[in-house]
Amino acid sequence: MSITPFALISILFSLSQFSFGYFLGFYFYTIILGYLWLIQLSTFPYDHALAYASSFTSALAFLVPALFITAPIKPRLAISPDTFGKLLTSIFVLSAIIVVCGALFNLRLVGISEIYSLRNELQFPGLLQYAMGITSNVLLPFAFACFVAQKSWWRATSTLLLLLLFYPITLSKLALFAPVWLLFLGSVSLFLEARTTVALSLLLPILLGVILARLFETNAITYQQFISYFGLVNFRMIALPSSALDYYNDFFTTHELTYFCQINLVKSLVSCPYREPLAIVMQDAYQVGNFNASLFATEGIASVGMNMAPVAALACGLIISLGNCLSSGLPSRFVLLSAGVLAQTFLNVPLTISFVTNGAALLFLLWYITPRSLFERV
Structure with a gap:
């Protein structure tokens, strides 16, 4: 099975303007492209031809609304x-309070190699855990984007420092690298348009990993120097979300579908064949570690199966297009920076978790109420 037909879908990105859907769509396109290449090497016995067709169609069904539905929704709440400005100050103060509350439950300065053995010991109250996820994924990146747009550099810097403080509390790699990631996006978008920045935000980190692999092959660097970057970026950020589709296709070919009962609200109303979260179910089945997967695997494959996965992807694309409409009229660089961290979470968690636990719904609301005149004055 060739990936050439799917590669032609990339033409859609040249025909559309930048939007939140463009940002997220390019990342998802890369995931599906990686899976369609990996499927040729898969040793699982499920129907690979059906999986290829399902993934191809799902990607297309998601991208069309996510890229091209951008009609503005005029804010009624102006x-x-x-x-x-007072709202931004409140966001910063509230974020600082949440950091302090989180530090009361856990504060450990450890290296990346040690976090895996310690994260299972972390226990936070449910409300605080939601607050920390929303703050680190949405509130602080949104405030950072606003301060950058206003050229308020001291406030932007203090926002990044506050974001970094979530690492010793949550022991999350995303929290550790989020400030660097936002600086990277901000620096590149200063010289290049947003669409080019999105492409380079994936291609440059991947290219560096390939260069390090070549240097390791020639004994120019040690294995530890190579794998510490390659494992974190090329494997964890890119390859693992693609591989998750392989595991989910295999598992749900021979097991019951969830029909969205992995969502807590749905699980409380109907019976569900799985008591544990899907990440735990997959860990127990394949012993590959505890990992979540994107909407294509969860809302798609796990919930409705390969045959109906494109329908679920279309619904998800329509939801993402709402973000396009609510952010219409805002500068592309502002949307890029405010969604910079959230876009990373979408690669590894279901749409429903991204909206509630990680705060995507709140970001949509913030885009909606942001005064467009603020940027005209700047």
Whole structure:
């Protein structure tokens, strides 16, 4: 099975303008492209031809609305720039309070290699855990984007420092690298348009990993120097989300579908064949570690199966297009920076978790109420 037909879908990106759907769509396109290449090497016995067709169609069904539905929704709740400034200050203060509360439950300065043995010991109250996820994924990146747009560099820097403090609390790699990631996006987008920045945000990190692999092959660097970057970026950020589709296709070919009962609200209303979260179910089945998967694997394959996965992907694409409409009229660089961390979470967690636990719904609301006149003054 060739990936050439799917590669032609990339033409859609040249025909569309930048939007939140473009940002997320390019990342998802890369995941599906990687899976369609990996499927040729898969040793699992499920129907690979059906899986290829399902993934191809699912990607297309998601991308069309995510890329091309961008009609603006005029805000009915208009707030003044001064009121919005007070909102930003409130976000910063609230984030600082949440950091302090989190530090009361856990504060450990450890290296990346040690976090895996310690994260299972972390226990936070449910409300605080939600607050920390929303703050680190949405509130602080949104505030950072606003301060950058206003050229308020001290406030932007303090926001990144506050974001970094989530690492010793949550022991999350994303929290550790989020400030560097936002600086990278901000620096590249300063010289290049947003669409080019999105492409380079994936291609440059991958290219560096390939260069390090070549240097390791020639004994120019040690294995530890190579794998510490390659394992974190090329494997964890790119290859693992693609591989997750392989595991989910194999598992749910021979096991019951969830029909969305992995969502806690649905599980409380109907019976569900799985008591544990899907990440635990997959870990127990394949012994590959505890990992979540993107909407194509969860809302698609796990919930409705390969045959109906494109329908679920279309529904998810329509939801993402709502973000396009609510952010219409905002500068592309602002949308890029405010969604910079959230886009990473979408690669590894279901759409429903991204919206509730990680705060995507709140980001949509913030985009909606952000005064467009703020950027005209700048």
